[in-house]
Amino acid sequence: MPRTTRRQAVAALATTAVVALSLTACGSDADSAFDGGQGAPAPADAQMYAEDSAPDTRRIAPTESQEEYADAAEQPFQDVATSPLSTFSADVDTASYSNLRRQITQGQAPEGVRIEELVNYFDYDHPAPGREDDEPFAVTAEVAPAPWAPEHHLAMIGVQATEAVPTHEGNNIVFLLDVSGSMDEPNKLPLLAESFSLLASNLGEDDVVSVVTYAGDDRVLLDSVPGSEDGVITDALESLTAGGSTGGAAGLETAYELARKNFVEGGNNRVVLATDGDFNVGPSTPEQLTEQVEDARESGVYISVLGFGTYNLKDATMEAIADHGNGNYAYIDTVDEARKVLVDEFDSTMYVVAQDLKLQVELNPAVVSEYRLIGYDNRRLEDEEFDDDTKDAGDVGAGHAVTAFYEIVPASGAAADNGLKYQDSRASGSDDFMTVHVRWKEPGGSESAEREYPVEAGALTETPSTDFRFASAVVEAGLVARGSQYAADASLESARSRAAAALGADPYGLRAEFVALLDRYRELAA
Known part of the structure; x- marks a missing residue:
């Protein structure tokens, strides 16, 4: 029988949730978080991220919950001179978002917030490979000022899988x-x-x-x-x-x-x-x-x-x-x-188009001084594991997208001699932000294919796309909900305002639901 894809879902999917949340929402300006996440200390060049900058840790309502969540430390800022590579496994889980929605709807404090799952819950208009293309992915990137730290950049990387189902054997x-x-x-x-x-x-x-x-x-x-x-x-x-x-x-x-x-x-x-x-x-x-x-x-x-x-x-x-x-x-x-x-x-949940998908991002010290991968805290890999075909990583389904954000501190000073692609970048004049390396296996395969995608200076814009603005609002709300020490000037009010202005077509009503959810969250925080 015919099966709908992720991009063909019915528009009424979230209508009841939006109405329910909207009925209880108010215009409170409260922006406190209620789950104090613990992260590694910020480096010297990121002074705005002192520990006392994290949102207040309070509970909306006391509960006797016996729920259990893994406590993965946040990824800290890294110095490109000494740590030019960032390596992690793909993750297409979405449980954290729907669980967060349930917690806020019930008046509970957010727990178990995994920012990448909040981001990956939503669809974005990442260009997808054609059904006849040999490769199962298309990779895109966009860079703009970080809304909660405007002197920093925020890079959005999208890895979009083909919607072509790999088998018809049942x-x-x-x-x-x-x-x-x-x-x-x-x-x-x-x-x-x-x-x-x-x-x-x-x-x-x-x-x-x-x-x-x-x-x-x-x-x-x-x-x-x-x-x-x-x-x-x-x-x-x-x-x-x-x-x-x-x-x-x-x-x-x-x-x-x-x-x-x-x-x-x-x-x-x-x-x-x-x-x-x-x-x-x-x-x-x-x-x-x-x-x-x-x-x-x-x-x-x-x-x-x-x-x-x-x-x-x-x-x-x-x-x-x-x-x-x-x-x-x-x-x-x-x-x-x-x-x-x-x-x-159904196709995304059931049909794998790529196994053991890993990403390795090489940052250019001529352009980037420090960086931080936001989320994927329990999906980190050692740099040498990127080339190890025996190392398990995330599997990606038909039509799935992996979206990742890096917060970037622009460079000042000489580049380090580290033997990688950008070691002579100042001399060669490279102004790439980074290169994204993607490695994966075909379903059931044992050997990986690898491709690289440079993120050039032209990716930087002062007028980011609707998708970037909405996704960055999800990230900002996640920083607040997690009680991140790297939240800087992040607030629910800012996230709500940007998300509401970036609904786009929103055919399934999920972005509108998110705005209503933030209204509910702000009401509870008041």
Whole structure:
């Protein structure tokens, strides 16, 4: 059956959320943050980022939440003379944004803010490669003054994947569903069942579906049912009840066994895990579970992780499973979000077009003195790992985009002799800001391809694009929500103003929803 792409989603996706948020919004000027992130000290040349410049750390409302989030330190400013390379893994997860939306809507303090996931939640008009192009990516860049630090530059790098689906051999999908006692909440198991019914309705006769549930024990409800029998699949989903402990590791093992048994050569083989992440029987720590999925990924089976619920959400566990299992991670807070991830973005969620995508940015000391990669704090790689084809990195789906921001301190003084591309840049007259190196494997491949894309002086503009202005507003709000020590003059008011003026076409209403969310956030901060 026909499938919509990420850029063809229905316009009504976010309407209800925008209305709900707008009803509670007010024009408060409060701009405090409520989650004090800890970062490495700023260098001497970035004095504006003293520790006392971070937004105040306060809670909107006290909670008894047992939610768990990984605490990755912010990336500090680096001196180009001594650290000219910045290397990181791609990340296309979006869970942090929908979880932040849920937290603010419920009046909670933001936790688990990963700025790259906020940015990558939205679509941008990055030029995409044609469906007939040999390479799966197009890379673009734009540079403008940093809104919260105008004497600095802000570079936006976009890596846009092709929307061409790499296979037509069919899907072999295993639904792995947490039905333990902790899922017995309206925003957990009932929402899970409705979400997977949406996914089932998007499958066809060339697809096969298996359903595994786990609580104290794991159970196979369906084994390789044709995707066209969505009524059978929906009946199984509607029969689910919650109770018992959470033996997630055993469920994972059974799900991967089924995926291997029904493996479609040349097709898309994937486990879709739905859980609140509260594993409490058998192997249950992020370290134990990541070891399990690292072994399983070698069979060519991918994983998607969908988080549900509140109070005991184990975000750190779910993110780790996705990152180490050749997967992606989304948080489902509403039926609309389920439709976005599982229907409108079906191809992006399900079909990998590039494996182990890494980026290495070489900064030019003739133009850049210091720099800081914003976000991707737990996706950093050692520089030498860029060329290591055994090093796992992020996988990118059809139509996905990886958008990254660097805050740049303009250069003054002599360039260092570091043996890299720009070591003689002053003598040669190069005025490039940087060169972006991209390295990836074809799905199932073992050897990487590599391309480089220089970011020339002409990328700098005083009148940035609508996409740049909106995305930089998302970054600014993320700095505030994270309690970043590098926030400088960042504020919710500034982010809201710039985002509202940069809605663009906004066919899905997601940018308008973001503006309404900032209004709600500012009201709560008052």
